[in-house]
Amino acid sequence: MKLSQGVEWALHCALALVNAEAGAPASRRTLAGFYDLPEAYLAKHLKSLVQAGVLIATSGPRGGFRLARRPEQITVLDVVEAIEGATPSFVCTEIRQRGACAIPAERCTGPCTVAQVMYDADRAWRSSLGSVTLADLAGRLPAWSHARTKAYLADPATPLPPPPL
Numbered sequence: 821m822k823l824s825q826g827v828e829w830a831l832h833c834a835l836a837l838v839n840a841e842a843g844a845p846a847s848r849r850t851l852a853g854f855y856d857l858p859e860a861y862l863a864k865h866l867k868s869l870v871q872a873g874v875l876i877a878t879s880g881p882r883g884g885f886r887l888a889r890r891p892e893q894i895t896v897l898d899v900v901e902a903i904e905g906a907t908p909s910f911v912c913t914e915i916r917q918r919g920a921c922a923i924p925a926e927r928c929t930g931p932c933t934v935a936q937v938m939y940d941a942d943r944a945w946r947s948s949l950g951s952v953t954l955a956d957l958a959g960r961l962p963a964w965s966h967a968r969t970k971a972y973l974a975d976p977a978t979p980l981p982p983p984p985l
Contacts, residue, residue, distance in 0.1 A: 821945070823900065824903065826864075826865045826868075826903045827900055827904060829855070829865055830874075830899050830902065831896065831957075833862070833865075833866065833869075833885075834874060835958060837886060838958045839966050839970040840887075840970070840973045841970070841973070844886065845884030845885055846884045846885055846886070848862060848863050848884065850972075851866070854969075854972055854973075869899065870888075871902070872898065872901065873888050873889075874888055874898055874902050875887060887954070891953060891954035892954075895950045895954075896953070896954075896957070897950040900949055909942050909945070910938035910939065912931065912932070916928065916932050964983060964984055968980050968981075
C-alpha cells in the first residue's frame, strides 16, 4: 500500500500542534515553515483535517489551526482517513466469475480466498493505526523536540538552537 505524501505532512503537522500553547492556533504559514512545505499544497491537507474533525480552523489575524480534540482522542487512522479517505485499500471485482474458468455467480456466496486475505490485512492495518494516538506519538519524542516545537509555534521568528547530537 502506498500512501500520499499528504499523510506524512498531516501527521507531522497534527503532532506539532500537540505542543501548541493551550488553545493557541498555528497559522498555515507557520506549519508550512516548520517543515519547509509548500503552503498552498499544505492548505489542502489542513482543510481535509478540518473537514474530518481532526483540526479546528479559526480565521483572522490571529487565526490558524489547532487540534479539535485532545491528543489522546485523535488516532493516526483519523489523520490517514482525513487525507486518503476511508475506502478499503482492496476492492474485489469478482474476476473469478469471468473468463474461460468462470464460476457462476450463484456459487460465489462469500468472498474468495484472495479477497478474504486482503480484507483481513486491511482490517489489521486499520486496527493498528487506530490504536495509536497523537499522544502516543508525542510520548515517543524526546523532551528537546517538544521544547523546540513549542518555541517555534509560539514565535516562528525566534531562532532555535540546533537539536542536540
